[in-house]
Amino acid sequence: xxxxxxxxxxxxxxxxxxxxxxxxxxxxxxxxxxxxxxxxxxxxxxxxxxxxxxxxxxxxxxxxxxxxxxxxxxxxxxxxxxxxxxxxxxxxxxxxxxxxxxxxxxxxxxxxxxxxxxxxxxxxxxxxxxxxxxxxxxxxxxxxxxxxxxxxxxxxxxxxxxxxxxxxxxxxxxxxxxxxxxxxxxxxxxxxxxxxxxxxxxxxxxxxxxxxxxxxxxxxxxxxxxxxxxxxxxxxxxxxxxxxxxxxxxxxxxxxxxxxxxxxxxxxxxxxxxxxxxxxxxxxxxxxxxxxxxxxxxxxxxxxxxxxxxxxxxxxxxxxxxxxxxxxxxxxxxxxxxxxxxxxxxxxxxxxxxxxxxxxxxxxxxxxxxxxxxxxxxxxxxxxxxxxxxxxxxxxxxxxxxxxxxxxxxxxxxxxxxxxxxxxxxxxxxxxxxxxxxxxxxxxxxxxxxxxxxxxxxxxxxxxxxxxxxxxxxxxxxxxxxxxxxxxxxxxxxxxxxxxxxxxxxxxxxxxxxxxxxxxxxxxxxxxxxxxxxxxxxxxxxxxxxxxxxxxxxxxxxxxxxxxxxxxxxxxxxxxxxxxxxxxxxxxxxxxxxxxxxxxxxxxxxxxxxxxxxxxxxxxxxxxxxxxxxxxxxxxxxxxxxxxxxxxxxxxxxxxxxxxxxxxxxxxxxxxxxxxxxxxxxxxxxxxxxxxxxxxxxxxxxxxxxxxxxxxxxxxxxxxxxxxxxxxx
Numbered sequence: 001x002x003x004x005x006x007x008x009x010x011x012x013x014x015x016x017x018x019x020x021x022x023x024x025x026x027x028x029x030x031x032x033x034x035x036x037x038x039x040x041x042x043x044x045x046x047x048x049x050x051x052x053x054x055x056x057x058x059x060x061x062x063x064x065x066x067x068x069x070x071x072x073x074x075x076x077x078x079x080x081x082x083x084x085x086x087x088x089x090x091x092x093x094x095x096x097x098x099x100x101x102x103x104x105x106x107x108x109x110x111x112x113x114x115x116x117x118x119x120x121x122x123x124x125x126x127x128x129x130x131x132x133x134x135x136x137x138x139x140x141x142x143x144x145x146x147x148x149x150x151x152x153x154x155x156x157x158x159x160x161x162x163x164x165x166x167x168x169x170x171x172x173x174x175x176x177x178x179x180x181x182x183x184x185x186x187x188x189x190x191x192x193x194x195x196x197x198x199x200x201x202x203x204x205x206x207x208x209x210x211x212x213x214x215x216x217x218x219x220x221x222x223x224x225x226x227x228x229x230x231x232x233x234x235x236x237x238x239x240x241x242x243x244x245x246x247x248x249x250x251x252x253x254x255x256x257x258x259x260x261x262x263x264x265x266x267x268x269x270x271x272x273x274x275x276x277x278x279x280x281x282x283x284x285x286x287x288x289x290x291x292x293x294x295x296x297x298x299x300x301x302x303x304x305x306x307x308x309x310x311x312x313x314x315x316x317x318x319x320x321x322x323x324x325x326x327x328x329x330x331x332x333x334x335x336x337x338x339x340x341x342x343x344x345x346x347x348x349x350x351x352x353x354x355x356x357x358x359x360x361x362x363x364x365x366x367x368x369x370x371x372x373x374x375x376x377x378x379x380x381x382x383x384x385x386x387x388x389x390x391x392x393x394x395x396x397x398x399x400x401x402x403x404x405x406x407x408x409x410x411x412x413x414x415x416x417x418x419x420x421x422x423x424x425x426x427x428x429x430x431x432x433x434x435x436x437x438x439x440x441x442x443x444x445x446x447x448x449x450x451x452x453x454x455x456x457x458x459x460x461x462x463x464x465x466x467x468x469x470x471x472x473x474x475x476x477x478x479x480x481x482x483x484x485x486x487x488x489x490x491x492x493x494x495x496x497x498x499x500x501x502x503x504x505x506x507x508x509x510x511x512x513x514x515x516x517x518x519x520x521x522x523x524x525x526x527x528x529x530x531x532x533x534x535x536x537x538x539x540x541x542x543x544x545x546x547x548x549x550x551x552x553x554x555x556x557x558x559x560x561x562x563x564x565x566x567x568x569x570x571x572x573x574x575x576x577x578x579x580x581x582x583x584x585x586x587x588x589x590x591x592x593x594x595x596x597x598x599x600x601x602x603x604x605x606x607x608x609x610x611x612x613x614x615x616x617x618x619x620x621x622x623x624x625x626x627x628x629x630x631x632x633x634x635x636x637x638x639x640x641x642x643x644x645x646x647x648x649x650x651x652x653x654x655x656x657x658x659x660x661x662x663x664x665x666x667x668x669x670x671x672x673x674x675x676x677x678x679x680x681x682x683x684x685x686x687x688x689x690x691x692x693x694x695x696x697x698x699x700x701x702x703x704x705x706x707x708x709x710x711x712x713x714x715x716x717x718x719x720x721x722x723x724x725x726x727x728x729x
Contacts, residue, residue: 062115063143064093070171070183072099077109077116077136078127079380080217081407081414082644083699084637085132087215089140091633092133095208096144096201099182100171106216111382111402126381128415128527130600130697133633137695145198147189151182154189203692209633217406226406229363229377234435237365238267240427241286241439243293244275244448247302247663249522252276254296260289269293272426274448279427283439303522303663307454310660311350314456314519318348318476322517323493325475326503329511334470335462342464343550347543349459350724351535352657354452354528355673360408361445362420366428367435372399373425378407380414384485388417389425411648412527416450417485443668451658452528453478453519455498457539462511463547467561470511475499475536479518480525494518497532501599501704502540506569507562523660529648530700533599537704538711538725541595545712546721555594555712556582568628569596571689572605575626579687580607587611590621593713595705601696602629603689606646606705608682610713616729618654620682620710628689629696638698639686645702646684651675653707655726 065073074090086106094104109116113125119135151173156163159178166175173180182189203209220226245251255276257269265285270277276295280286305313335344364377366389373393379385382402390397407414424438440448455477462470479495481487489496494516496503502514528534548558556577563569573596576582582592589611596605607624625642632638655674659666667673711722718729 062109063140064097064147066147066182066186066189068183068186070103070181072097072104072171072182074104074106074140075109075116076106077118077125078132079378079404079407079410079414080108081127081378081380081410083132083641084215084217084634085127086217087213088133088634088637089136090216091208091213092137092140093144095206096141096198097148098168098170098207099144101208101213103171103182104216108404111379111386111400111404113383113386116382124381124383126383126415128380128412129531130602130699130701132697132699133695134601134697141200142198145200146195149195149198150189150192151185153192154185155180157192158185158188203631209631210635212636213634215637221406228360228406228408229365229437230360230439232365232376232405232435232437234365234367236434238279238281238431238434238436239283239286239439240277240279240424240436241283241290241441242272242275242277242423242427242444242448243290243295244444245297245299245302246447247297247299248448248524249299249302251298251301252295253298256294260293263289263292268430270427270430272423274423277423277427277438279431279436286439287441299663301522303660305521305663306661307353307659310454310521311456314454314476315348315458317517317519318456318458318474320474322474322476322515324513325492325494325499325516326512326514329470331470331472331511331513334511335460335472338462339464342462342469344460344462345543345546345550346460347458347546347721347723349457349539349542351455351538352652352725353454353523353659354652354656355446355449355658355667356409356411356413356452356526356528357445357656357670357673357675358407358409358411358413361440361442362413362449363437363439364421364424365435365437366424368393368425368428368432370432371395372401373428374401374403375421375424376403376405377421377424378410378414379404379421380407380410381417384417385421388422388485392422392425393429411529412531413449416526419450442670446658446668446673447665450524450526452534453480453497453525454658455519455535457536459539459543461543461547463551465551465553467551467558468507468509468547471509472513472515473502473539474515474517475502475539476517476519477532477535478521478523478525480527480531482518497527499536500532501536501597505540506566506598507544507559508564509562522663529645530599530703533597533700533704534649534652535707535725537595537597537599538707541597541705541708542711542715542722545593545708545715549715554583559594559596568603568689569598572596572603572626572628575687575689576605576607576624579626579685580609580624582607589717591713591716593709593711593716595708595712597701597704597708599701599704600699602627602698602701604628604642604701604705606702606709608706608709608713610710610717612714612717612729618710618714618727618729620650620653620680622683622685623706623709624685624687625702625705626687626689627698627702628691629698629701630691630693631695632688632691633695635688638688641698642686642702643684645700646706647676647681649703649706650680650682650710652725653710653727654680657726 265281428436499516
């Protein structure tokens with residue numbers, strides 16, 4: 001049965017594979033060779049199969065299977081939300097296997113934290129923190145190298161030769177005149193023992209890693225063959241829209257569904273924990289019914305302050321002492337004692353609340369049975385989603401099946417436990433046996449979503465021509481982790497996202513004091529691309545430029561003097577400066593700004609060339625970006641991620657922000673919440689530092705340096721430091 005047909009409602013039937021069939025296919029002459037995973041129906045390399053065959057047959061390190069048709073199928077344990085994991089992870093396996101790139105395909109892994117765990121998070125499967133390549137690097141190299149050795153051993157046995165005489169190249173196994181494809185050897189290879197410690201290639205022997213390879217998702221995405229949640233059309237599918245409270249945290253008092261139920265196509269109106277769901281045969285019927293649904297809300301526990309009141313409250317808190325997060329020397333005493341040639345610089349910074357604003361709003365298809373549940377959506381945290389849906393429905397986690405699809409962006413939004421997925425499950429529970437597609441409109445996404453926290457920082461430093469002598473900072477922001485399933489990330493008194501990227505600041509200074517405080521508000525928050533780094537880098541790098549000016553130093557040279565013992569920081573800083581021609585003459589009204597930051601294990605420096613137009617609007621003409629992410633698995637993907645990060649980050653610089661009036665969100669759609677337009681996207685030049693270090697993440701580290709680089713260029717033009725985003729000159 002064709003998997004695509006099943007999910008698009010074009011066919012139905014069972015695709016199960018029992019254990020007897022599994023053993024028969026693996027051990028028999030016509031079977032598929034599976035390294036640590038069950039056999040699914042054969043697929044064409046590069047297509048988008050969406051479900052696996054028999055979860056019970058999967059084993060640990062289930063990353064690779066090879067079919068008799070000579071297809072190499074890499075099992076992708078991470079969500080593809082545009083960042084290119086179907087290419088990056090497949091490249092690692094194919095490299096060690098010595099497969100031909102054209103024979104390599106992929107499929108998404110099922111939800112199984114024990115088998116597909118993110119080693120950085122323990123026994124949990126998930127995608128986030130720019131960890132996909134880094135956490136899979138050793139796992140997938142071992143999977144590919146083990147399969148290669150088993151192929152070699154099979155060929156040696158078949159041909160009666162020593163394994164040392166066998167070569168593997170581009171998917172062909174050879175020894176003298178003997179030649180065979182992986183498909184030819186698969187049955188015999190399946191009988192070979194799995195090497196306990198396979199020999200891995202040296203980096204000098206890489207043929208795919210570090211080279212240009214075509215992306216495995218380009219064809220299906222550009223031709224519309226890729227499957228997203230909205231594409232799912234199962235037999236009897238119902239559509240649901242939820243009327244959420246007008247403020248976060250609101251609750252239903254009572255509702256009148258009589259008019260809504262009279263709309264043609266409406267099946268029913270049901271209450272769920274977070275709102276009222278209208279279920280219909282299609283979207284427009286549900287939308288019309290929801291629009292006339294009357295609900296009386298209890299908003300007594302909701303936020304009532306407007307934006308300025310929220311920021312003022314944070315500023316008052318920032319003016320007091322918080323919890324000590326980092327300290328060396330005695331910054332308080334050092335700042336009081338002012339010597340010759342020394343200056344005190346003070347500043348207060350503010351960053352806005354931000355929406356994720358993914359191009360595909362949240363959605364999920366769920367079918368609840370008497371003893372099981374099946375979901376179809378772009379799951380960023382399969383383990384958490386599986387556990388929470390199971391708990392809500394009173395099922396064992398293994399009775400909840402998640403079919404992971406492509407996601408149209410996330411930026412952290414799809415990693416939100418107890419949120420829209422539970423809403424979808426709650427609706428489907430009322431329609432047992434029937435699949436229900438819960439859809440969010442853009443207004444739902446903006447109003448019922450979770451935001452990047454706004455923040456206020458107060459700083460004070462002592463500086464001289466010799467450098468930074470003392471630094472004090474108090475960071476105040478709402479917590480992301482507090483009160484969630486991820487509260488275990490809080491090891492001290494303050495959520496680490498409030499001060500991340502500041503506490504481990506590398507700049508050399510004898511006295512340093514960092515305070516952090518969580519700001520209390522009923523508003524709900526969530527990690528946003530690069531999380532706390534997204535705003536904290538703006539504060540640190542913009543303040544560094546203020547200190548450089550006070551010290552009468554060039555911003556680049558000032559940073560160099562403070563990073564003398566930080567070679568990887570200096571590496572990206574110097575590369576970006578060199579490629580941008582730092583210090584070159586600029587036309588009147590145009591300037592360069594520079595910033596450098598480390599996030600998610602990768603170092604990124606950026607130089608922005610900026611001008612003010614006749615209306616004094618900020619126009620970013622070009623960005624030079626240097627990145628050190630260890631071994632560059634896919635240089636083209638890295639460049640794409642840096643370019644995308646720069647465009648994404650530019651939104652909060654030029655206009656994106658969520659504001660509140662009496663606790664109500666003022667931005668309900670893109671007419672008021674304004675990501676950058678194509679005409680605002682600068683030319684971007686990306687340079688990758690050559691490295692032999694293990695690979696690190698690239699999905700997020702390109703975001704943090706952009707805002708301060710642009711702000712510092714504006715500072716150079718106007719002579720006034722930028723202390724608030726978005727920039728308003």
